[in-house]
Amino acid sequence: MKKHILVVPGDGIGQEVTAVGKKVVEKIAQKFGHEFTYDEALIGHVAIEATGDPLPQETLEKMRASDAVLFGAVGHPKYDNDPSAKVRPEQGLLKMRKELGLYANLRPIKLFDELLGASSIKPEILKGSDILFFRELTGDIYFGEKGRKNDGDTAYDIAEYSRYEVERIARKAFDAAMTRGKKVMSVDKANVLETSRLWREVVQKVAKEYPEVTVEHQFVDSAAMLLIKNPKQFDVVVTANLFGDILTDEASQIAGSMGMLASASVGDSTGVYEPIHGSAHDITGKGLANPMASILSAALMLDISFGLKAESEAIISAVEQTLKAGFRTGDIADASTPKDMILGTEAIGEEILKRI
Amino acid sequence: MKKHILVVPGDGIGQEVTAVGKKVVEKIAQKFGHEFTYDEALIGHVAIEATGDPLPQETLEKMRASDAVLFGAVGHPKYDNDPSAKVRPEQGLLKMRKELGLYANLRPIKLFDELLGASSIKPEILKGSDILFFRELTGDIYFGEKGRKNDGDTAYDIAEYSRYEVERIARKAFDAAMTRGKKVMSVDKANVLETSRLWREVVQKVAKEYPEVTVEHQFVDSAAMLLIKNPKQFDVVVTANLFGDILTDEASQIAGSMGMLASASVGDSTGVYEPIHGSAHDITGKGLANPMASILSAALMLDISFGLKAESEAIISAVEQTLKAGFRTGDIADASTPKDMILGTEAIGEEILKRI
Ligand SMILES: CC(C)[C@H](C(=O)O)[C@@H](O)C(=O)O
Ligand SMILES: CC(C)[C@H](C(=O)O)[C@@H](O)C(=O)O
Numbered sequence: 207m208k209k210h211i212l213v214v215p216g217d218g219i220g221q222e223v224t225a226v227g228k229k230v231v232e233k234i235a236q237k238f239g240h241e242f243t244y245d246e247a248l249i250g251h252v253a254i255e256a257t258g259d260p261l262p263q264e265t266l267e268k269m270r271a272s273d274a275v276l277f278g279a280v281g282h283p284k285y286d287n288d289p290s291a292k293v294r295p296e297q298g299l300l301k302m303r304k305e306l307g308l309y310a311n312l313r314p315i316k317l318f319d320e321l322l323g324a325s326s327i328k329p330e331i332l333k334g335s336d337i338l339f340f341r342e343l344t345g346d347i348y349f350g351e352k353g354r355k356n357d358g359d360t361a362y363d364i365a366e367y368s369r370y371e372v373e374r375i376a377r378k379a380f381d382a383a384m385t386r387g388k389k390v391m392s393v394d395k396a397n398v399l400e401t402s403r404l405w406r407e408v409v410q411k412v413a414k415e416y417p418e419v420t421v422e423h424q425f426v427d428s429a430a431m432l433l434i435k436n437p438k439q440f441d442v443v444v445t446a447n448l449f450g451d452i453l454t455d456e457a458s459q460i461a462g463s464m465g466m467l468a469s470a471s472v473g474d475s476t477g478v479y480e481p482i483h484g485s486a487h488d489i490t491g492k493g494l495a496n497p498m499a500s501i502l503s504a505a506l507m508l509d510i511s512f513g514l515k516a517e518s519e520a521i522i523s524a525v526e527q528t529l530k531a532g533f534r535t536g537d538i539a540d541a542s543t544p545k546d547m548i549l550g551t552e553a554i555g556e557e558i559l560k561r562i
Numbered sequence: 563m564k565k566h567i568l569v570v571p572g573d574g575i576g577q578e579v580t581a582v583g584k585k586v587v588e589k590i591a592q593k594f595g596h597e598f599t600y601d602e603a604l605i606g607h608v609a610i611e612a613t614g615d616p617l618p619q620e621t622l623e624k625m626r627a628s629d630a631v632l633f634g635a636v637g638h639p640k641y642d643n644d645p646s647a648k649v650r651p652e653q654g655l656l657k658m659r660k661e662l663g664l665y666a667n668l669r670p671i672k673l674f675d676e677l678l679g680a681s682s683i684k685p686e687i688l689k690g691s692d693i694l695f696f697r698e699l700t701g702d703i704y705f706g707e708k709g710r711k712n713d714g715d716t717a718y719d720i721a722e723y724s725r726y727e728v729e730r731i732a733r734k735a736f737d738a739a740m741t742r743g744k745k746v747m748s749v750d751k752a753n754v755l756e757t758s759r760l761w762r763e764v765v766q767k768v769a770k771e772y773p774e775v776t777v778e779h780q781f782v783d784s785a786a787m788l789l790i791k792n793p794k795q796f797d798v799v800v801t802a803n804l805f806g807d808i809l810t811d812e813a814s815q816i817a818g819s820m821g822m823l824a825s826a827s828v829g830d831s832t833g834v835y836e837p838i839h840g841s842a843h844d845i846t847g848k849g850l851a852n853p854m855a856s857i858l859s860a861a862l863m864l865d866i867s868f869g870l871k872a873e874s875e876a877i878i879s880a881v882e883q884t885l886k887a888g889f890r891t892g893d894i895a896d897a898s899t900p901k902d903m904i905l906g907t908e909a910i911g912e913e914i915l916k917r918i
Contacts, residue, residue: 281753286779289752289759289766296753326687326791347703347721352756360724361760368716381723395651395804396645397637400708403645404717412644421643428840429809434790434815435682448751452808455783457792484784 208241209512212272212476214265217250217295218485219551220278226555227276227500228299230524233518233562234508243273249302250280250295250485257545266305269476274511276504277480280514283487296486303343307474309371310519312506313339313454313482314468315437317461324462324538326435335437335460338386340379341450345371346401348447350506356357367401367446372408379444387441391422393429393449406477410523426453433457454482463537465496468503477511479503496535498525501558518524524561533557563596564576565868568832570621573606573651574841575632575851575907582911583632583856586880589863589918601628604638605658606651606841611760616654620659620752623833630867632860633836637844651841659699659756663830665727666734668862669695669810669838670824671793673817680894683790691793691816691825694742696735697806699827701727702757704803716774723802725756728764736772743797747778749805755774761802782809789813810838819893821852824859826866833867835859849906853893858912880917889913 211231215224228244247265253299260280269275280295283346302308315337322329339410350364376392383390392409394402413421413431426430426449433453437460445453458464464483469480472527489495501521509518532547539548549557567587571580584600603621610616615638625631636651636758658664671693678685706720712834732748739746748765750758762779770776780788782805788795789809793816801809814820820839827834835857857877865874888903895904905913 260859261775286753286781289763294753300754306687324685328684347719348754350718355754356724356758359726360722361756362706363703363721363755363757365719365721366716370715383825393805397642398652398656398704400710400717402718404710407645427641427807430786430808430812430816434812449808451751451783452786456786456790458787464787476574481572503761 207512207514209273210243210245210271210274211433212268212419213244213246214249214275215278216248216280216485217252217282218279218490219545220280220553222493222495223481223497223500224276224278226497226539226551227504229555229559230501230505230521231276232347233559234520237562238514238519239370245487249298251284253298254293254295254476258293260293260295266302269302269306272476273434273509275476275478276507277478278500279481279483279485282486287327291343300348302478303471304349306476306477306478307344308471309342309344310375310471311341311343311450312470313341315454315457317527318466318526319468320526320561321462321538323542325458325459327437332460333482335440337440337460338382338439338442339457340375340382340442340444341453342371342375342445342447344473347446365399365401367404369404369408372405373412376409376444378410379442380412380419383419386415388418389420389422389431389441391424391440391443393424393426393443393445393453395426396423401446408525409444428489429453430456433551450527458482463496465499465537466502466534467499468506470503470506472510477507479507494536494553495551497536497551497555498535501525503553506520520562524558527561528554528557529553531557563703563868565596565629566599566627568600568624568629568631569600570605571609572636572841574635574843574846575636576841578836578849578851578907579853579856580632580634582853582907583851583860585911586857586877586918587632587860588821589915590876591801593744593876593918594870594873604615605654607638607640609654610649610651614649617651617657622658625658625662628832629766630863631832631834631886633834634856635841635895636840637841654703658834660705660825661700661834663699663700664827665698666827667697667699667811667827669697671695671810671813671816673792674882674885676821676882677818677822678896679896681815683793683815688793688816688909691796693793693796693813693816694798695798695806695810695813696731696738696798697810698731698801698803700725700829702803717879721755721757724759725764726763729768732765732768732800735798736768736775739775739798740772744774745776745778746782747785747796747799749780749799749801749809751782752779753781757802761872765800774906777824777870783905785809786812789816806897810867814838819852821855821891821893822858823855824862826859828866833863835863849908850892851907851913852893853907854891857881876918880914883917884913886911888915
């Protein structure tokens, strides 16, 4: 198979982990006889530094022209601590999502058995958890009008959802549930928000088309609690952009570490595959970052954008074998991990490559 | 001391737990020689049924005329599953918060040592956790304009914060931090939301008045993750209404169960003291509800609204002794709890009363 992949490492540890992710993809190409070509482009803080624009037109064009995007992370503490900054790395990320119509963000939360001990949650609570989040990604309070009034003394953000936006993400969630445990939990705050009431209305309607699927509606506060209390009760979760952002980060603790979690953003055109972790400037450049989220994002890319199921599974299995062999990165090591089994970004990447 | 207390049980288990909370308050009055008088009023679904209004004028007037309000819960599944309902129990709760100017919601998350095993989080991660949340309670997306447009096909909710709203809650959080671990974590989503950027700006400014306090800013997604990963790193947390709603429910898992968590809503006038749990209609009327959140809310009332520190501590100590004696409600029992030590709402209330 011939495919053209755009690599967009972005900021911070995005650079380090995406480099390893790309190596894994190339190893798969060699092994399975595919012909992948690559290009690279800028986004986020590095793009601002180079061009003044967090999402240069050139990057967007390259994305549109590629078969899939392997993405790193964006963000820089410089902007976080300066609330008045006008140009920000995240604007590039959000614009990319909007421009490419990436309305569905899939975040699978699956715990490798070898990491049962790495979580702060008790192993018996975790064992067997397997959750697939569908986070809506191009609407909500992320994309509504925002600004200041009263001489800058009042700030506002408008959350907005239209029927069709809820419908298309709900349908994706129900379709996925049919191939899994046939359970969908829809998370909203319908006791307070009008957008949530529309959300619930539409999900109830879509649900009628899937009589085999059991639907549950939870308020976001309650869902945040249940995720920790009893993660095994979850199968497919569908929720709005902001709630999905919060709940999936929280759910990373089910998988032992954020460093293990991949995501796929899909919709109208090119799919984008990225770790759910951020740019993590505190460990940038130290070679300590866990590249597995990027590697598992590459696996999602092969599966979802290219339909290469066996290739995708070869990657997941190599990660599993590496964990079985006892290798860890710092974020997933625990008191019982021997010091010499704790590897850096590149070294654990090599172990995974060996096992493909 | 003479005080007039308004008891507002509200909906579902609110009725059962508040009855026990009130008994505990009266026991304290007898024991310490105070003269408390009581009245009762309606809110939520029961108020709608009786008067058509989720917060009848009479209730509001009684609240204003009282020295403190002991509150239960509001909500009913009937409205949750009907997104088009025009009158809802929660409107009563929100109107009460606004009308009484209850802008600061204090939610202490403290784990009784006896319940170390009841949480889904590992005991060694939990041990020693002691967090005090300040949730802003009268602004944000809860109270901005909301509605529909495009023939009802688009819904919107406006989040709004003004400088003075952030300032007053931030100041309360910093004041509290000075009496505790001198650490404040402010939680926002300043990389996306304009309201969060205003929030961060103001918190940074207020922080300058408290040079002894260490301030940390976290994005809400990251905070949701850290709460589970390392709850011990938290001291005082200050955050917006919606984020506070989500994070405190999540944090209930640190305390073993939502059934243990009390809250105080304070501001311009009468303080309102309520469990953070909801109306829980699935267990209503069965006598199974854990009354300790209501009892501990009463303790907060004595401390914060009446300045009765010893009385407040007598309640907390009675709860502790009851747990030490091995008594549990169903929500905080675990595999090692003997069946005959698992008590219902009234029976565990009696055990606690005995120990005051
Ligand atoms: C960086 C930030 C804007 C982004 C988001 O909130 O969507 C991130 O947290 C994510 O989850 O991809
Ligand atoms: C019932 C609901 C409106 C309320 C809220 O969201 O504030 C509740 O969850 C709470 O935390 O007090």
